[in-house]
Amino acid sequence: MQIRWTARPPLAAFGTAPSCSLPPYPHMPSRARTAALPTSGDDSLALDILQGVLASLRSDACEPRSAAARSRGPLPLPHMQLVLLLWHSLSRVARGSFIAKTAAAICDAVEARPGARGVALTRLHALLHYSLRHFEHVPEHLPAQFQSYLVAAPGADGPTSAEAFDAGPA
Amino acid sequence: MTWLWALAAPAKHLSLVQVGGSGVQLALLHFLNGFVLSDAAPDALLPLLRRHVATRHLRAYMLLLQFGAAAVAPERRKDAQLQLRQLGFLLASRRLLTEQMQAGLVSAVLQDGGAVFLTLDLEVLAFYSRVLLCRASGDAGTAGRISSMAEGHAEHVNI
Numbered sequence: 242m243q244i245r246w247t248a249r250p251p252l253a254a255f256g257t258a259p260s261c262s263l264p265p266y267p268h269m270p271s272r273a274r275t276a277a278l279p280t281s282g283d284d285s286l287a288l289d290i291l292q293g294v295l296a297s298l299r300s301d302a303c304e305p306r307s308a309a310a311r312s313r314g315p316l317p318l319p320h321m322q323l324v325l326l327l328w329h330s331l332s333r334v335a336r337g338s339f340i341a342k343t344a345a346a347i348c349d350a351v352e353a354r355p356g357a358r359g360v361a362l363t364r365l366h367a368l369l370h371y372s373l374r375h376f377e378h379v380p381e382h383l384p385a386q387f388q389s390y391l392v393a394a395p396g397a398d399g400p401t402s403a404e405a406f407d408a409g410p411a
Numbered sequence: 412m413t414w415l416w417a418l419a420a421p422a423k424h425l426s427l428v429q430v431g432g433s434g435v436q437l438a439l440l441h442f443l444n445g446f447v448l449s450d451a452a453p454d455a456l457l458p459l460l461r462r463h464v465a466t467r468h469l470r471a472y473m474l475l476l477q478f479g480a481a482a483v484a485p486e487r488r489k490d491a492q493l494q495l496r497q498l499g500f501l502l503a504s505r506r507l508l509t510e511q512m513q514a515g516l517v518s519a520v521l522q523d524g525g526a527v528f529l530t531l532d533l534e535v536l537a538f539y540s541r542v543l544l545c546r547a548s549g550d551a552g553t554a555g556r557i558s559s560m561a562e563g564h565a566e567h568v569n570i
Contacts, residue, residue, distance in 0.1 A: 286517045293525020330547045395492035
């Protein structure tokens with residue numbers, strides 16, 4: 242599915258596009274936009290995970306009623322925290338590429354289901370918003386949340402703090 | 412886990428907990444975490460362990476992480492989970508997992524476009540996080556970018 246870009250590049254619409262060189266993906270075929278970015282110095286495992294997560298979120302956003310999407314539900318907060326950690330560990334070019342791919346996934350989802358909303362699409366928007374806002378620096382709250390999840394006491398009754406946060410206000 | 416059994420021989424003096432049946436052998440975990448992987452262990456043990464840890468052991472460990480704690484008596488469940496968690500941290504931090512094993516670990520959950528990753532059990536996900544955090548901490552460029560996340564990681568794993 243090809244995306245027809247208007248006069249402005251997509252990231253300019255968000256107002257806070259990071260000052261990095263993004264690949265010219267709007268002019269690339271769809272298959273090229275979803276391929277892993279060949280980067281030097283970036284952890285290939287981190288790139289693979291981010292690529293896989295983005296592909297899953299895009300699939301869920303485009304087809305939220307598929308059996309796979311319904312069975313796994315939304316991405317839990319600890320999973321999201323690991324995704325963000327991995328993203329922060331990448332180089333500027335790779336981080337910029339992830340932003341571009343996230344924007345492309347949102348465009349694909351909107352084209353596939355005009356006007357529709359869903360958890361996966363919201364997650365994609367959240368990822369895009371976060372990565373634009375925190376492109377240069379890790380926010381102060383993320384390390385604390387990440388450490389809190391890693392050292393959460395096992396066997397505690399009820400959801401962990403991360404799960405409760407993910408569930409939102411009662 | 413053949414290497415766990417192999418390492419059990421020198422640990423016969425320990426009181427094995429719930430040998431057989433559905434119990435996880437906590438004494439083996441205590442032995443691994445507290446002696447084999449401790450700083451006081453003989454120098455030869457770590458290379459020996461590194462040489463004998465194989466992919467099948469890693470798969471067995473993943474199953475233990477997800478289901479092992481539930482198989483022990485409730486009063487020992489928390490200890491089992493902590494010991495399994497600490498073993499995972501030591502496996503990652505002592506570089507006992509080869510690059511190939513780490514790649515296999517990730518690729519196994521990225522089948523079906525990464526969907527499996529999204530449904531990982533939280534203890535298993537924490538092990539992934541520790542492996543990836545140790546990888547990132549070992550790289551000079553990456554460590555600088557996420558240094559605040561790596562801080563305190565080792566201090567609090569054994570709560």
